[in-house]
Amino acid sequence: MTKQDNNKDKLRVYEYAKSLNMSSKEIITILKRLNIPVNNHMSVMENDAVDSVEKFFKDVKANAAAKRDGGASSNANTKPADKPAPRPESRQQTVAVQPKPEQRPQSAQVQSVASAPSGGEAQEDRRPQGQGQDGERHSHGQGQHRQGGNPNYRGGQGQGQGQGQGQGGGYRGGQGQGQGGDRRPQGSGQGGYQGSRPQGSGQGYQGGDRRPQGSGQGGYQGSRPQGSGQGGYQGSRPQGSGQGGYQGSRPQGSGQGGQGQGGGYRGGQGQGGGQGQGGGQGNRGGFSSNSGSRPQGGQGGGQGFSAGGQGQRTEQRRAGGNFEQRSNNDRNRNDGRFNATANARTAAPPVIDIDGDDSNKGPRKAKPATKRFEDGKPGGKGPQGRGNQRYNGRGGRNQEPPKPKIDNTPKKIIVRGTMTVGEMAKALHKDASEVIKKLLFLGVMATINQELDLDAIQLLASDYGVEVELKIPVEEDKFEQFEEKDEEEDLMERPPVVTIMGHVDHGKTTLLDAIRKTNVTEGEAGGITQHIGAYQVETHGKKITFLDTPGHEAFTSMRARGAQVTDITIIVVAADDGVMPQTIEAIAHAKAAKVPIIVAVNKIDKPDSNPDRIKQELTEYELVPEEWGGDTIFCNISAKQRIGLENLLDMILLVAEVQEYKANPNKRARGTVIEAELDKGKGPVARVLIQHGTLKVGDSFVAGVCFGRVRAMVNDKGKKLKEAGPSTPVEITGLTEVPQAGDPFLAFEDERKARAIAEKRAITLRQSEMGANSRVTLDDLYKQIKEGDIKDLNVIIKADVQGSAEALKGSLEKIDVEGARVKILHSGVGAITESDVILASASNAIVIGFNVRPEPQAKNTADQEKVDIRMHSIIYKVMEEIESAMKGLLDPTYKEVVIGHAEVRNVFKVSKVGVIAGCMITSGKIARNAEARLIRAGIVVYTGKIDSLKRFKDDAKEVAQGYECGISLDKYNDIKEGDIIEAFVMETVER
Numbered sequence: 001m002t003k004q005d006n007n008k009d010k011l012r013v014y015e016y017a018k019s020l021n022m023s024s025k026e027i028i029t030i031l032k033r034l035n036i037p038v039n040n041h042m043s044v045m046e047n048d049a050v051d052s053v054e055k056f057f058k059d060v061k062a063n064a065a066a067k068r069d070g071g072a073s074s075n076a077n078t079k080p081a082d083k084p085a086p087r088p089e090s091r092q093q094t095v096a097v098q099p100k101p102e103q104r105p106q107s108a109q110v111q112s113v114a115s116a117p118s119g120g121e122a123q124e125d126r127r128p129q130g131q132g133q134d135g136e137r138h139s140h141g142q143g144q145h146r147q148g149g150n151p152n153y154r155g156g157q158g159q160g161q162g163q164g165q166g167q168g169g170g171y172r173g174g175q176g177q178g179q180g181g182d183r184r185p186q187g188s189g190q191g192g193y194q195g196s197r198p199q200g201s202g203q204g205y206q207g208g209d210r211r212p213q214g215s216g217q218g219g220y221q222g223s224r225p226q227g228s229g230q231g232g233y234q235g236s237r238p239q240g241s242g243q244g245g246y247q248g249s250r251p252q253g254s255g256q257g258g259q260g261q262g263g264g265y266r267g268g269q270g271q272g273g274g275q276g277q278g279g280g281q282g283n284r285g286g287f288s289s290n291s292g293s294r295p296q297g298g299q300g301g302g303q304g305f306s307a308g309g310q311g312q313r314t315e316q317r318r319a320g321g322n323f324e325q326r327s328n329n330d331r332n333r334n335d336g337r338f339n340a341t342a343n344a345r346t347a348a349p350p351v352i353d354i355d356g357d358d359s360n361k362g363p364r365k366a367k368p369a370t371k372r373f374e375d376g377k378p379g380g381k382g383p384q385g386r387g388n389q390r391y392n393g394r395g396g397r398n399q400e401p402p403k404p405k406i407d408n409t410p411k412k413i414i415v416r417g418t419m420t421v422g423e424m425a426k427a428l429h430k431d432a433s434e435v436i437k438k439l440l441f442l443g444v445m446a447t448i449n450q451e452l453d454l455d456a457i458q459l460l461a462s463d464y465g466v467e468v469e470l471k472i473p474v475e476e477d478k479f480e481q482f483e484e485k486d487e488e489e490d491l492m493e494r495p496p497v498v499t500i501m502g503h504v505d506h507g508k509t510t511l512l513d514a515i516r517k518t519n520v521t522e523g524e525a526g527g528i529t530q531h532i533g534a535y536q537v538e539t540h541g542k543k544i545t546f547l548d549t550p551g552h553e554a555f556t557s558m559r560a561r562g563a564q565v566t567d568i569t570i571i572v573v574a575a576d577d578g579v580m581p582q583t584i585e586a587i588a589h590a591k592a593a594k595v596p597i598i599v600a601v602n603k604i605d606k607p608d609s610n611p612d613r614i615k616q617e618l619t620e621y622e623l624v625p626e627e628w629g630g631d632t633i634f635c636n637i638s639a640k641q642r643i644g645l646e647n648l649l650d651m652i653l654l655v656a657e658v659q660e661y662k663a664n665p666n667k668r669a670r671g672t673v674i675e676a677e678l679d680k681g682k683g684p685v686a687r688v689l690i691q692h693g694t695l696k697v698g699d700s701f702v703a704g705v706c707f708g709r710v711r712a713m714v715n716d717k718g719k720k721l722k723e724a725g726p727s728t729p730v731e732i733t734g735l736t737e738v739p740q741a742g743d744p745f746l747a748f749e750d751e752r753k754a755r756a757i758a759e760k761r762a763i764t765l766r767q768s769e770m771g772a773n774s775r776v777t778l779d780d781l782y783k784q785i786k787e788g789d790i791k792d793l794n795v796i797i798k799a800d801v802q803g804s805a806e807a808l809k810g811s812l813e814k815i816d817v818e819g820a821r822v823k824i825l826h827s828g829v830g831a832i833t834e835s836d837v838i839l840a841s842a843s844n845a846i847v848i849g850f851n852v853r854p855e856p857q858a859k860n861t862a863d864q865e866k867v868d869i870r871m872h873s874i875i876y877k878v879m880e881e882i883e884s885a886m887k888g889l890l891d892p893t894y895k896e897v898v899i900g901h902a903e904v905r906n907v908f909k910v911s912k913v914g915v916i917a918g919c920m921i922t923s924g925k926i927a928r929n930a931e932a933r934l935i936r937a938g939i940v941v942y943t944g945k946i947d948s949l950k951r952f953k954d955d956a957k958e959v960a961q962g963y964e965c966g967i968s969l970d971k972y973n974d975i976k977e978g979d980i981i982e983a984f985v986m987e988t989v990e991r
């Protein structure tokens with residue numbers, strides 16, 4: 001005021017407001033209401049303006065005092081209890097701005113309020129009770145006040161009984177009813193301020209001395225306005241500070257009442273209304289906000305307060321602080337302040353105001369609230385801001401009365417993998433604590449975040465009598481490892497897929513051609529047949545798919561890549577030639593793949609053909625003709641003369657019938673790439689055998705690590721297809737890259753997904769290539785057996801002579817270590833060929849070379865495919881090694897490393913020295929101190945030491961590739977031109 005005196009002329013709104021400890025906004029509001037022109041906080045306050053404002057304050061106070069005195073009558077004025085929120089009109093009346101205690105010009109009333117808090121009891125308690133009063137700025141505690149509260153003001157109506165409660169509601173608009181007792185003041189109020197569901201009930205405002213409980217429900221504006229709280233406001237056991245609906249997020253609190261009100265105050269929360277306290281605090285909250293004081297001031301309500309404060313803020317923010325709202329708030333605030341002020345003066349904080357407006361005193365500043373307030377965003381539309389809704393909403397939740405427990409345990413839960421205890425509890429509609437307890441009884445100690453494995457989940461679920469449905473998602477990028485299960489009724493017959501294999505020149509190609517040409521149907525006769533790696537023929541109305549890739553491709557590289565495309569194998573044996581090495585290999589492949597074999601004895605047109613001899617020879621390989629008591633189908637044919645082809649096809653259909661090849665055509669396509677190439681015109685082209693489902697033009701897909709979208713699709717007759725079902729070979733375009741033969745193929749719902757899967761697969765592939773090989777090797781055989789990865793050790797034997805091969809086979813088959821056995825996939829005579837290695841690779845086998853060596857290409861392939869090749873020359877050593885490996889005792893501390901090869905070009909006999917081989921080093925190097933073996937036609941004829949190594953006439957330590965040298969072997973002279981000398985050293989291997 002000093003300022004005012006000194007600079008009357010220049011007193012600005014903000015200064016004046018400051019002097020009153022009010023906000024400029026409030027002053028401006030008052031000025032406007034008094035019809036005094038004002039622009040903003042910098043506007044100058046003329047004397048008369050100041051006078052008017054002061055008069056206004058006086059009036060307000062007088063009004064309040066009058067009300068206090070005539071509470072009853074004011075009650076009478078109050079609105080009917082159920083009236084909802086205050087209306088704007090009423091606000092006008094409320095304009096109340098309450099100067100803060102110390103600085104308020106007219107504190108008389110306030111003080112009086114404070115000091116003599118209205119209602120006797122209230123006074124005693126120092127609690128002015130009755131928010132109604134607060135609302136009106138009356139400190140009388142009691143409900144009456146409230147009731148008497150100005151309806152306009154608060155908009156609400158409150159009815160209180162006892163002391164003080166109910167007010168909040170009353171205050172703001174809601175209606176409140178409170179009852180308070182001295183001791184156990186309970187109040188109930190309904191406040192729905194503006195709420196859509198205005199009802200609330202609050203209790204315990206200030207009630208009681210002792211156990212002021214309050215419960216309030218007030219739907220302010222909230223959508224779930226009901227709540228119930230208890231808050232002993234000032235009670236000796238002021239419970240809670242409200243949690244009230246207000247703060248919602250943590251509904252459990254006590255003291256709701258308290259909070260409720262806060263809300264009531266400011267934002268009108270139903271509750272506030274509901275309870276005296278609530279209101280009170282609300283006020284506070286609000287108040288504080290305004291004044292910057294801390295929400296926590298009160299007691300019970302302390303927290304509530306804050307909450308209230310914030311609540312409001314929020315409200316304002318959200319609601320945009322509409323004018324109305326504000327004005328309400330303002331009013332409230334005013335009231336609050338008033339009271340607060342009064343209190344403040346009278347008592348030290350935390351002071352509880354009649355209205356619970358004590359917020360003033362809160363030590364902390366509710367800055368944000370203040371800000372808000374001052375920012376005064378006008379936005380809101382009515383008293384009910386969104387914020388409020390929220391509030392109440394939450395509040396409502398909190399305050400919902402406890403519902404009777406209903407057993408809502410689900411009958412079934414869907415489990416998609418491990419779950420945490422918390423997730424499980426949620427799925428079972430149980431409290432986590434209950435689930436934890438249950439687990440404890442089941443012998444599982446778990447915390448809420450602990451993962452439960454499927455067993456524990458099942459156990460728990462069954463204990464609750466809940467069925468568990470497992471839906472474990474598959475890793476789609478490893479799609480070749482899973483296959484959708486089809487219902488029996490969805491499966492339909494599909495054509496068998498046949499592969500033709502046999503020894504060179506036994507007539508495979510001729511047979512494939514003959515079948516194709518013979519069976520081209522009339523309609524297709526004019527069609528351009530094209531090579532797509534496979535074709536279909538039709539006989540007796542049934543289709544057969546032939547793979548016309550070189551026979552063992554389908555079994556070797558494809559199988560090595562995990563693709564099993566063939567259903568039936570035809571092994572072609574020329575009747576004039578007999579069983580040859582590749583025939584035997586083909587049998588081994590087919591058997592390893594567990595595919596039915598049909599033997600086609602070809603070239604029976606030849607005069608020297610002897611089909612029975614073939615049958616006889618094949619019995620050695622367990623292929624016994626049916627007429628001899630076996631179960632192998634033999635067909636005598638002449639591919640060239642097209643004899644017996646029909647019968648062969650019939651036999652294929654017969655086998656197919658027995659095997660019942662079926663697939664579900666009504667699902668996404670899955671298949672295998674048979675061939676792929678980069679076509680100059682078409683770009684990447686893949687020939688794919690569809691094995692399941694149906695592929696359609698436009699489908700997105702992944703093939704190996706490539707992806708694409710089917711742009712066009714043609715069959716083996718060159719006919720454009722729109723879709724292709726199971727067992728259909730098609731050529732597709734639309735790939736982004738060229739996949740590999742044997743790559744798995746799967747259609748996906750969209751290209752983006754296909755791309756993601758392909759990328760993931762590419763990464764996995766790279767990692768697996770870099771990582772340890774998964775092939776079985778003797779070195780980790782024991783580990784793999786132990787881990788259950790392998791049960792049988794697949795072995796391919798190649799020996800120098802049949803006798804050794806047989807002996808080795810017999811001995812190895814007897815090995816049995818803890819149930820793990822040796823399974824001989826194939827045994828043969830001769831060098832280890834690439835085909836042996838590929839078979840080993842496809843069947844996860846090791847190759848044992850007995851006195852033989854791998855062919856160069858076989859060696860390379862073995863390195864690439866990481867096939868373990870073991871070379872031996874003594875049978876018992878082979879046994880020892882395999883047995884040790886299976887027992888985990890293998891301890892190869894040395895490993896043979898081949899350092900080079902030399903080809904013998906000339907042989908010189910030197911007396912006293914022996915035979916010297918004039919050699920050319922063809923690979924690596926030969927070292928003087930290396931060991932050597934002499935290989936003749938793939939067979940090791942000598943193993944020993946290098947006796948001498950000379951370069952011209954000089955001894956050499958080592959000679960490198962591309963140079964000539966003279967080599968003599970220790971105690972061995974039977975060296976011949978064309979022999980290969982292989983030099984090797986033994987290196988220590990770290991295990």
Ligand SMILES: Nc1nc2c(ncn2[C@@H]2O[C@H](COP(=O)(O)OP(=O)(O)OP(=O)(O)O)[C@@H](O)[C@H]2O)c(=O)[nH]1
Binds near residue numbers: 507510511638
């Ligand atoms: N007499 C007679 N000759 C046949 C018959 N089938 C095939 N030939 C001939 O045998 C030779 C080899 O036939 P291919 O069909 O090329 O044999 P292949 O098994 O495919 O040979 P590769 O492709 O080298 O493995 C050809 O000259 C054919 O004409 C037959 O049934 N009778």
